[in-house]
Amino acid sequence: MRIKFALVFAALALWISRVQAGLVANGSFEAATNATTLSYISLSSGSTNIPGWTTTNAELTWDGPAIGLTPPLTAAQGSDFLDLSGLHDASPYGAVFQTLATTIGQPYEVSFELGSDTYYDSYYSGGASFAAPAVTVSLNGVAAFSATNNFPTLSNYWHTWTFEFTASAASTKLMLTGTTAARVAYIGLDNVTVTAVGPTLAIGLTAPDSVVVSWVNTAGYTLYTNNNLNTSNWVAYAGTVTNFTGTNRVTISPAKGDLFFRLSDP
Numbered sequence: 001m002r003i004k005f006a007l008v009f010a011a012l013a014l015w016i017s018r019v020q021a022g023l024v025a026n027g028s029f030e031a032a033t034n035a036t037t038l039s040y041i042s043l044s045s046g047s048t049n050i051p052g053w054t055t056t057n058a059e060l061t062w063d064g065p066a067i068g069l070t071p072p073l074t075a076a077q078g079s080d081f082l083d084l085s086g087l088h089d090a091s092p093y094g095a096v097f098q099t100l101a102t103t104i105g106q107p108y109e110v111s112f113e114l115g116s117d118t119y120y121d122s123y124y125s126g127g128a129s130f131a132a133p134a135v136t137v138s139l140n141g142v143a144a145f146s147a148t149n150n151f152p153t154l155s156n157y158w159h160t161w162t163f164e165f166t167a168s169a170a171s172t173k174l175m176l177t178g179t180t181a182a183r184v185a186y187i188g189l190d191n192v193t194v195t196a197v198g199p200t201l202a203i204g205l206t207a208p209d210s211v212v213v214s215w216v217n218t219a220g221y222t223l224y225t226n227n228n229l230n231t232s233n234w235v236a237y238a239g240t241v242t243n244f245t246g247t248n249r250v251t252i253s254p255a256k257g258d259l260f261f262r263l264s265d266p
Helices: 002-014
Strands: 042-043 054-056 061-063 080-082 095-101 107-116 134-139 140-148 158-164 172-177 190-195 202-205 209-217 220-227 242-244 248-253 260-264
Touching: 054 172, 107 134, 134 158, 140 158, 158 190, 172 190
Parallel strands: none
Antiparallel strands: 042 061, 054 095, 061 080, 080 190, 095 172, 107 158, 107 190, 134 140, 134 172, 202 209, 209 248, 220 260, 242 248
């Protein structure tokens, strides 16, 4: 009974390591001039007008608060946003990319907001049918995630999409491309972020008196222990840490008393 009691409290003490600073430059496509003070700018493939980004694949528009459309379209974050359908409103649609400095073996979370609108995305059917805007995210040239805003009744709508990946190189080219098959008049993109995320601890009972603490091996993270959460006496674990197929493991045997664990990347 004492072992079970300790395990419950250990599980409650799991520390999800802090999310680190974002890697994307100008993820909300802001600028002091250009689209911020104008209605929109049409950018052809290869443009570097948007700070931090390069356009590719096809023409797109960089839209600001003075765009003046009826019905209106506004940014999800800040003042400016992209419309990957551009002025041509047909496939192939526009894309943007930038190269990020990443750490091999480090997990990252990608987040972005995809915009859709019931009027503009039904425009070419005369309002008869809604063509859902879609975006594909590629990492170093390989498609990693796709998102589709299938919300046919919503206007000026932004939906947040997220996924995780583990870096396999010291740099990662992040590219977001409009991929809607049908003809649409709007594929919104805004608020793109990439953040390093910490691994999660798992604690399990492997024998009547043994506990295993495990986590994905991630550069920079150290296991700390404390036997009293009312104190700040967290110390680096001094025992043996084994690694099996990319997972770190610590075995506590026999498991006696209260012992709490957390991972930290100081």
